[in-house]
Amino acid sequence: MLELWRDLRELQRLGDEHDLANVEGYVNKVRGRARDFPGAAILSKVNNAINASNMAVLSAKQAALAGDTAKAEGALERATKIWPQNPAVKEFANQVVSRQDTLAQKIPEFDRMVAEAKWRDIFNKKLDFALALAQDKARSEKLRQVVNRIGELDANIQKAQVLASQNNPYLAWDVIVETSRSEPDDLILAKTRSDVAPLVADYAKTIGIAEKLEKDGGDAAALTAWLQAQDLNPASPACGAAIKRLAASLAQGAPAKASPVAPTPPAAGDDVVVPPKR
Known part of the structure; x- marks a missing residue:
């Protein structure tokens, strides 16, 4: 009876201190000495409490990832x-400390990469x-712009790769050149x-020549080179745009053709010289 009393006292202490991990062992001890002891009901409550604590830790993790510090702290307090x-509470606390150290290093790393255009x-x-950067609106917006920028870049790279695989290397080259700008x-x-x-x-060589000629001011020669490039790639939007641009430039810069001017009739009262009759 003395051993049973001691086990019951220890079980009560564990319950008062919410030491749920050790309750099951003493419940089984008491069961061994008193078969009518309602151990199943106690263990059911213990398991429910353990699950509730673990769920609160999970909620704290999710809130922390979402940047909701207040909600994370509240959930962690419930779990504790x-x-x-x-043990999940201690593990989460260690993760938070480690994460804060890591995040503190990420901000200067992000700024450095932005400065270096990486x-x-x-x-x-x-x-x-x-x-x-979840709590930093300015940097978060910059990150969003970078992600969109590289997403668009990758879409163009994929487009070029697909065109090349479909035996359209010239159109693929147009996409690559335009994206490279x-x-x-x-x-x-x-x-x-x-x-x-x-x-x-x-x-590529013909386009290179055309671009250099145009840059140097040789619009007529550049137009000829672009036309040669278009012969190789008739569907090229780049060639079409360049030809249209240069043709318009040459048309505007061409000197006006001399047009015949009708003689001005004499004013009233002026003497008109009549050739003598032969």
Whole structure:
């Protein structure tokens, strides 16, 4: 009886301290000494409390990821109140500390990458940066712009790759060249360019000549070069636009043709010289 009394006292202490992990062991001890002890009901309540504490920890994690610090703190407080010794609470607290240290390092890293225009590197770490910058509206907006920028770039790269695979390397080259104007340093775009370049060597050379001639002011020669490029790639929007632009420029700059001018009739009262009759 003394052992039973001691086990019951210890079980009561564990319950008062919400030491749920050790309750089951003492419930089983008491059951062994008193078969009519309502251990099943106690264990059911203990399991419910453990589950409630774990659910509160999960809620705290979700709130923390969403950047809702107040909600995370409230959920963590509930979890601790239900089960102070819950190992998930300690684990989450350690994760929060580690995460804060990591996030503190992400902000200067993001600023450095922006200053160095490393858009692809930022895109590859977008999830990490999104968490770190959740409370920073200005940086979050910049991150959104970078993600959209690289998303559009990747769409153009994919478009060029599909065109090349469909035996349309000239159109693929047009997409690559146009995209390179705004993203000249992207390595994936550069790789795609090097893959397509051997397929369009004549076309690329002709366009290069046309662009140089136009830059140097030789519009007529540039127009001829663009027409040659269009012969290689009739569906090229770039060639069509260049030809239209240069043709309009040449038309505006051409000297007006001399038109015959009718003689001015003599004013009234002026003497009119009549040739003598022969």
